Amino acid sequence: MSSAMHPDEATARRLAGLAAAPAAPPNPDHGDGSLIDEPGVRAPLVLGNRSFGDVTNIVCGYIENKPARWWLPAVLFTGSIAGLGGLFIGYLVITGIGTWGLNNQVDWAWDITNFVFWIGIGHAGTLISAILCLLKQKWRTAINRSAEAMTIFAVICAATFPGIHIGRQWMAWMLFPIPNANAIWPNFRSPLLWDVFAVSTYGTVSLLFWYMGMIPDLATLRDRADARLRRNPNGATILPFVPIRIDRVRAFVYGLLAVGWRFSSRHWHRYEAAYLVLAGISTPLVLSVHSIVSFDFATSIIPGWHTTIFPPYFVAGAIFGGFAMVLLLLIPFRILFPYMRDLITLRHLENMAKIVLATGMMVGFAYGMEFFIAWYSGSKFEQEAFLYNRLMPPFLVGEGERYAPYWWAYWSMIGCNVLSPQLFWFKAMRRSPLVIFIVSLLVTIGMWFERFVIIVTSLHRAFLPGEWHMFHPTLVDILIFVGSCGVFLTLFLLFARYLPMFAMAEVKAVLPQASPHHGEEPTTAAYSTTGGH
Amino acid sequence: MARHSTGPIYTTESGVPVHGIVAEYATAADVYRAAEMIRDAGYTRWDVYSPFPIHGIDEAMGIRRTRxxxxxxxxxxxxxxxxxxxxxxxxxxxxxxxxxxxxxxxxxxxxxxxxxxxxxxxxxxxxxxxxxxNKLPMWNHPLMRKDRFLRVSDDRLMICIEACDEKFDQEKTRHLLEAAGGTNVDLVEEEPEPVKEEPAGH
Structure with a gap:
């Protein structure tokens, strides 16, 4: 049998006070050590023989130590982009929706594209925290906190766009069923109103889920600040001339948010019950949200929108785009924060790459099925919409023949979403952070184009040729979208600085020494590479 | 803290009421076995403190399933x-x-x-x-004034048996915690403020 000692086994021995075994030569096939493919061996979730204290120190260290030199310039940069976007939103509110490139035919364009793009990105966070929790996928513990944070920031970006696209933004409160002077209520048969409820519920529940998961970790930060204060009440101050201690601020703010959590097992019992229920109700919620977003289109009679495949197609696409965004954020963080590589291993990246491949195939299937149904339905308008609004490039038709003016958008979408993830069939590709990063970037771009293709190519040519108009984005369109990216990144950078990026309590719970039966015979046999049944 | 009105009120030598006795355990396996011992000894007002939820500790402590x-x-x-x-x-x-x-x-x-x-x-x-x-938020608790207790949020495992338990006895309880493998056994004092009476819990 293999002579390499399993990392879990090494940790177990170290904690039991046994002498360190001679280091086994690293197996190049196992990458950083997490890529063990032997069926009888559990790949370690945390590398480097980390103890509970190591996990605390790594995660809290990012918050308590001085920020890395890149952090402040990065926040200032993304913050100014966000501010620019805010300025242009202000300009839009003052001037009107005419500052966008909308016209009589294309009355939804980048605004709703961006809305669907951002809300879709959010879905990966809930999938990781809820569905993978129900499926008992322990590897989720390394990524769930940052993915949930990403969800909330994406929902914030998403909610901006329906809010500003309504024209008279100061009337946005009329989206909700609030008594008003006209004594009239909203139309509850409209999917647009369902959307208001779905997205606000989704944002609220995601926030609750995120906060509840963070309570124990905030308590850890509180206790560390408190312990430092007790050792040395005259620690560093927030500014050289302001006599307020940083640790006092931390103990107060984190302590307030931690609601006095004291790690009691009776509390943990109810906490875990509540967490499981939240995961259970978030699972149908996340599926419902993008289904309802797709009803905005599917319940209309516009060719290209009027399809029953939209709900599952949108949900798969949302998870696809969301995982790409998680990878896009975490791969650079893995490089910038070196210890993070022990928590987010190559195995984590590989698992996510597999999900990107699987959901990418679902999305590709849906693209194909749209064409099949357009043909099978015998509806002339459907067929025309797909062939001559989206698919046909000019070089495939003769001189003077008609072609799809948005063919480049359609083919960008196919290239990014269907072709690029196919690289992940190859083991070497889905184990290379660089390749995963590039594919994730392409998928993110492709998913934006998908929404653009669905919305604009279907709208720009209605049933009468006299109603045909092209859509051209204006600077305001572009800068508000770029601004939303700035908001998203700024919030994520602030999160990485001030809140625990990893669910410490959950990561500790999946360490082998956290098991109450650790060290007993049957368990060690299960970890051992030589043991068997 | 809520106290059962029955039973004697324990105080330290300086006259401060005792909240309970706390002990530290080295590993999750140790604290699990200790929990089983304390449960079998018939204690009800006690708790295991751990930086993460220990799998199966509910049964080891005899916690009823939450409603x-x-x-x-x-x-x-x-x-x-x-x-x-x-x-x-x-x-x-x-x-x-x-x-x-x-x-x-x-x-x-x-x-x-x-x-x-x-x-x-x-x-x-x-x-x-x-x-x-869980009776939260509760921003103050006698345990939080213990320096060692702050390490529970990092990597320590502790058990505290509260003085309001009917079976609580300063000597016997201390011996039980030690027999169960506990180290750094220590008395926890109540908050110095007068304690308000609360109706019995759920």
Whole structure:
């Protein structure tokens, strides 16, 4: 049998006070050590023989130590982009929706594209925290906190766009069923109103889920600040001339948010019950949200929108785009924060790459099925919409023949979403952070184009040729979208600085020494590479 | 802290009431075995403190299953029903709105919002109910004044048997904790402020 000692086994021995075994030569096939493919061996979730204290120190260290030199310039940069976007939103509110490139035919364009793009990105966070929790996928513990944070920031970006696209933004409160002077209520048969409820519920529940998961970790930060204060009440101050201690601020703010959590097992019992229920109700919620977003289109009679495949197609696409965004954020963080590589291993990246491949195939299937149904339905308008609004490039038709003016958008979408993830069939590709990063970037771009293709190519040519108009984005369109990216990144950078990026309590719970039966015979046999049944 | 009015009130030599006795354990396996011993000794007012939920500690401590999920289900279903009634009342009673020739009272279109309202109320119940059943927020606790206790949020495992337990006895309880493998056994003093009487818990 293999002579390499399993990392879990090494940790177990170290904690039991046994002498360190001679280091086994690293197996190049196992990458950083997490890529063990032997069926009888559990790949370690945390590398480097980390103890509970190591996990605390790594995660809290990012918050308590001085920020890395890149952090402040990065926040200032993304913050100014966000501010620019805010300025242009202000300009839009003052001037009107005419500052966008909308016209009589294309009355939804980048605004709703961006809305669907951002809300879709959010879905990966809930999938990781809820569905993978129900499926008992322990590897989720390394990524769930940052993915949930990403969800909330994406929902914030998403909610901006329906809010500003309504024209008279100061009337946005009329989206909700609030008594008003006209004594009239909203139309509850409209999917647009369902959307208001779905997205606000989704944002609220995601926030609750995120906060509840963070309570124990905030308590850890509180206790560390408190312990430092007790050792040395005259620690560093927030500014050289302001006599307020940083640790006092931390103990107060984190302590307030931690609601006095004291790690009691009776509390943990109810906490875990509540967490499981939240995961259970978030699972149908996340599926419902993008289904309802797709009803905005599917319940209309516009060719290209009027399809029953939209709900599952949108949900798969949302998870696809969301995982790409998680990878896009975490791969650079893995490089910038070196210890993070022990928590987010190559195995984590590989698992996510597999999900990107699987959901990418679902999305590709849906693209194909749209064409099949357009043909099978015998509806002339459907067929025309797909062939001559989206698919046909000019070089495939003769001189003077008609072609799809948005063919480049359609083919960008196919290239990014269907072709690029196919690289992940190859083991070497889905184990290379660089390749995963590039594919994730392409998928993110492709998913934006998908929404653009669905919305604009279907709208720009209605049933009468006299109603045909092209859509051209204006600077305001572009800068508000770029601004939303700035908001998203700024919030994520602030999160990485001030809140625990990893669910410490959950990561500790999946360490082998956290098991109450650790060290007993049957368990060690299960970890051992030589043991068997 | 809530105290049972029965039984003697233990005090330290300086006269401060005793909250309980705390002991440290080295590993999750140790604290698990200790919990089983304390449960079998018949204690009820005690707790295991660990930086992460220990798998199966509920059984080892003899904790009854929480009724929180039932509460969540009840309030979730109530929220869904109220969501449905809201839509029905607004569209079919208060101001009838005929859309696409449909009967204003036809229920199908109300389902998405009914579902979302059910989820929303269940989610709030889950987190607020968890906090309420745990008697949180409680920003002050006698244990938090112990320097060693602050390490529980990092990597320590502790058991505290509270003085309000009927079986509590300074000597016997201390011996039990030590026999169960505990180290750094220590008395925990109550908050110095006068303690307000609270009705017995859930």
């Amino acid at each position: 929180l999920p039932i509460l969540i289900a009840c309030i979730g279903l109530t929220g869904a029903a109220l969501g449905y009634l809201m839509q029905y009342w607004m569209s079919a009673v208060d101001y009838q709105l005929v859309v696409q020739g449909k009967n204003p009272a036809s229920w199908e279109a109300y389902i998405p919002i009914t579902f979302e309202m059910g989820i929303l109320s269940a989610a709030f119940t889950a987190i607020l109910g968890m906090l309420a059943f």
